[in-house]
Amino acid sequence: MNMITKELHTEVNKRRTFAIISHPDAGKTTITEKLLLLGQAIQRAGSVKGRGSDQHAKSDWMEMEKQRGISITTSVMQFPYQEYLVNLLDTPGHEDFSEDTYRTLTAVDSCLMVIDTAKGVEDRTRKLMEVTRLRDTPIVTFMNKLDREIRDPMEVMDEVERELNIACAPITWPISCGKSFKGVYHLHLDEVYLYQTGKGHMIQEKRVIKGLNNTELDKEIGEDLAAQLRDELELVKGASHEFDLEAFLQGELTPVYFGTALGNFGVDLMLDGLVSWAPSPSPRNSDVRVVTAADEKFSGFVFKIQANMDPKHRDRVAFLRIVSGKYERGMKMRQVRTNKDVVISDALTFLAGDREHIEQAYAGDIIGLHNHGTIQIGDTFTQGETLKFTGIPNFAPELFRRIRLRDPLKQKQLLKGLVQLSEEGAVQVFRPLISNDLIVGAVGTLQFDVVVSRLKNEYNVEAIYEPINVATARWVSSDDTKKFEEFKRKAESQLALDGGDNLTYIAPTMVNLNLTQERYPEVTFFKTREH
Numbered sequence: 001m002n003m004i005t006k007e008l009h010t011e012v013n014k015r016r017t018f019a020i021i022s023h024p025d026a027g028k029t030t031i032t033e034k035l036l037l038l039g040q041a042i043q044r045a046g047s048v049k050g051r052g053s054d055q056h057a058k059s060d061w062m063e064m065e066k067q068r069g070i071s072i073t074t075s076v077m078q079f080p081y082q083e084y085l086v087n088l089l090d091t092p093g094h095e096d097f098s099e100d101t102y103r104t105l106t107a108v109d110s111c112l113m114v115i116d117t118a119k120g121v122e123d124r125t126r127k128l129m130e131v132t133r134l135r136d137t138p139i140v141t142f143m144n145k146l147d148r149e150i151r152d153p154m155e156v157m158d159e160v161e162r163e164l165n166i167a168c169a170p171i172t173w174p175i176s177c178g179k180s181f182k183g184v185y186h187l188h189l190d191e192v193y194l195y196q197t198g199k200g201h202m203i204q205e206k207r208v209i210k211g212l213n214n215t216e217l218d219k220e221i222g223e224d225l226a227a228q229l230r231d232e233l234e235l236v237k238g239a240s241h242e243f244d245l246e247a248f249l250q251g252e253l254t255p256v257y258f259g260t261a262l263g264n265f266g267v268d269l270m271l272d273g274l275v276s277w278a279p280s281p282s283p284r285n286s287d288v289r290v291v292t293a294a295d296e297k298f299s300g301f302v303f304k305i306q307a308n309m310d311p312k313h314r315d316r317v318a319f320l321r322i323v324s325g326k327y328e329r330g331m332k333m334r335q336v337r338t339n340k341d342v343v344i345s346d347a348l349t350f351l352a353g354d355r356e357h358i359e360q361a362y363a364g365d366i367i368g369l370h371n372h373g374t375i376q377i378g379d380t381f382t383q384g385e386t387l388k389f390t391g392i393p394n395f396a397p398e399l400f401r402r403i404r405l406r407d408p409l410k411q412k413q414l415l416k417g418l419v420q421l422s423e424e425g426a427v428q429v430f431r432p433l434i435s436n437d438l439i440v441g442a443v444g445t446l447q448f449d450v451v452v453s454r455l456k457n458e459y460n461v462e463a464i465y466e467p468i469n470v471a472t473a474r475w476v477s478s479d480d481t482k483k484f485e486e487f488k489r490k491a492e493s494q495l496a497l498d499g500g501d502n503l504t505y506i507a508p509t510m511v512n513l514n515l516t517q518e519r520y521p522e523v524t525f526f527k528t529r530e531h
């Protein structure tokens with residue numbers, strides 16, 4: 001091995017790049033805070049969202065972001081843990097849920113699924129899990145809020161298995177819950193970890209009892225509870241799956257941890273499992289070859305563009321996931337789509353939420369490139385090689401509105417603005433074949449407001465929305481030219497072109513979509529579309 005190959009292997013092997021998937025309020029923000037605390041990236045937990053703190057004053061967030069007190073943007077956090085370097089990609093949730101949330105999941109190598117154990121599997125988690133299936137991403141599970149009255153843990157695991165179609169292998173098991181929550185038993189280490197209340201904001205000294213049959217346990221949690229735990233574990237071991245690394249890496253089995261993010265309990269055990277089992281930066285498919293992380297030459301793809309981080313400068317940042325090689329300040333990169341070489345001297349990194357200039361970064365890391373409108377979602381950058389990464393799709397929008405101008409003379413600007421915003425991945429735009437309507441489609445509602453505000457500021461166009469009766473959209477194609485022509489004739493009133501002139505079926509209802517699919521089996525209806 002030469003020096004550079006050796007360096008790349010070392011750097012790649014210690015990286016773990018993941019994102020959190022969860023339903024709003026399950027505890028994603030809280031667990032993120034504790035992860036950063038564990039990484040010693042922040043001294044005290046409690047400053048990620050910066051509720052009421054001066055966090056927002058530090059950067060010129062978009063006006064709307066300030067008003068709503070939420071973060072519209074996906075941020076990236078890097079922190080060391082043990083001998084590893086963790087990249088945690090934040091997935092926008094709540095109202096700021098958008099296509100970016102989905103696409104972020106294409107830029108990670110594993111995911112942490114956080115479940116509110118009082119509630120079980122919820123809607124948003126189902127959707128996000130569906131996206132992770134596109135790449136069979138390995139999933140680690142954290143069952144949260146054990147300091148509350150939760151549902152029967154066995155029942156919640158069954159629900160995960162049934163509804164998300166993934167086998168569960170408990171690694172820790174809870175000892176009671178709510179007010180009488182005592183801690184967790186670690187099935188692999190045969191150790192009991194005792195819960196201490198009121199220490200959620202700090203790194204705790206662990207209180208450990210070695211061995212399930214240790215009489216210390218009876219003294220600590222009482223004989224009855226200890227006996228109950230021993231019985232329960234017999235059952236659990238019999239009824240659940242054992243951890244299997246291969247099945248985990250295939251996305252077929254998830255290791256399950258219990259704890260409380262708020263109490264900062266059990267999170268460290270979960271992170272120990274994640275860093276040791278989750279894959280290091282994985283190979284990616286391109287149109288010409290599979291690119292592996294330790295390939296010497298730099299390559300990467302853009303999965304997100306964040307607009308207006310600083311409105312004064314019209315500053316847009318393109319988030320690039322490094323697939324192979326090493327970024328060094330001042331290096332030359334080729335933007336493959338435009339075949340242009342650019343010198344990158346000021347890429348950004350996102351150490352614990354702060355944007356900082358970096359000297360170097362490796363496969364698995366995310367860097368931010370300054371962008372004056374020339375970079376698009378899905379763009380590949382290389383060190384000269386002509387290849388394009390695949391698997392960074394558009395996702396069928398779930399919300400639709402008709403957009404209309406206040407000043408009808410500005411139709412051209414409106415279309416231009418919408419097409420550019422859709423290239424950036426902010427929303428999608430559809431033009432029905434039989435009318436002059438413009439339909440905007442998004443995955444989350446906030447994107448509609450973002451579009452109107454950006455149209456006004458950047459394109460000087462005042463637009464408003466009207467409701468429209470659309471349930472979903474599907475990109476369509478077929479190998480059977482004759483049947484496809486017939487389909488296009490008969491379904492013309494439901495067909496539209498998207499921002500990239502791709503044919504799309506706009507379904508007024510899900511029933512209509514199902515019927516149409518049954519009627520035209522030769523036509524394929526796609527939920528995602530590659531750039």
Ligand code: GDP
Nearest residue numbers: 024025026027028029030144145260261262263
């Ligand atoms: P997100 O929407 O998924 O980011 O959820 P947050 O982290 O903002 O948490 C939602 C609410 O649940 C907040 O009020 C948290 O304080 C609370 N929460 C998070 N984790 C726990 C936990 O382990 N126990 C309890 N009791 N509350 C929690």
